[in-house]
Amino acid sequence: MADGAAGPAPGPAPGPAPRRRRTAPDGAKGRARRRDVIAAATELYGEVGYRSASLREVAARAGLSHPGLLHHFGTKEALLLAVLEQRDEDDTVAFVEGRRGVAALAGMVDIVERNTHRPAIVELFCVLSAEATAPDHPAHDWFRRRYETxxxxxxDAYRAAAEDGHLRAGVEPEDAARRLVALMDGLQVQFLYDRAGTDMVARLRDELRAELTVPLP
Structure with a gap:
């Protein structure tokens, strides 16, 4: 049986239900352990992909036993979602939280700039987003919701830019948003094939320069 996979559901037993395993230990030590596990999983997923990585390998990299890892993340799927959520949370807080209009669009470029220095994260995202197109993939719903968000x-950023008089005439916010996200994703794939020859930030700035009436911050 694969690491973290659930076995057949047991039948009802007499007496009180068993206590559930606590998946998020309290305290600073527990939070630090979770961060270590997420960092180890992020690194391993970037190297071998989610499906090929085992919880035992992640535990070894994080300096934990397999049961110790399961104390923090009860299943492989739970760990995957934690990795994805941590990546987006870090980027949101650092670059786009509280921004609007042109500043929000510039924040998206800043995220891409950050990604040029962490190719393992870019590879992880590209591999998982492709794998997760399968409806039965554990991250399928997460990626669908992420793209919607x-x-x-x-x-919203393009609409705010238009309200501020910073969007060129004829640029539709919804269409521009789809082009921008598609460009970001496509450039990431090209970057993985040719890091030296693919300037993701410059290409995004060129796109936004053609749509905005003011320079990016």
Missing amino acids: VLAFAA
Whole structure:
């Protein structure tokens, strides 16, 4: 049986239900352990892909036993979602939280700039987003919701830019948002094939320069 996979559901037993395993230990030590596990998983997924990585390998990299890892993340799927959520949370707080209009669009470019220095994260995202197109993939719903959220954020940013008089005539916010997100994803794939020859930031700035009436911050 694969690491973290659930076995057949047991039948009802007499007496009180067993206590559930605590998946998020309290305290600073527990939070630090979770961060270590997420960092180890992020690194391993970037190297071998989610499906090929085992919880035992992640545990070894994080300096934990297999049961110790399961104390923090009860299943492989739970760990995957934690990795994805941590990546987006870090980027949101650092670059786009509280921004609007042109500043929000510039924040999206800043995220891409950050990604040029962490190719393992770019590879992880590209591999998982492709794998997760399968409806039975554990991250399928997460990626679907993420794309909805990112597209909505970008469209709101373009609409705010238009309200501020910073969007060129004829640029439709929803269409521009889809182009921008598609460009970001496509450039990431090209970057993985040719890091030296693919300037993701410059290409995004060129796209936004053609749509905006003011320079990016």
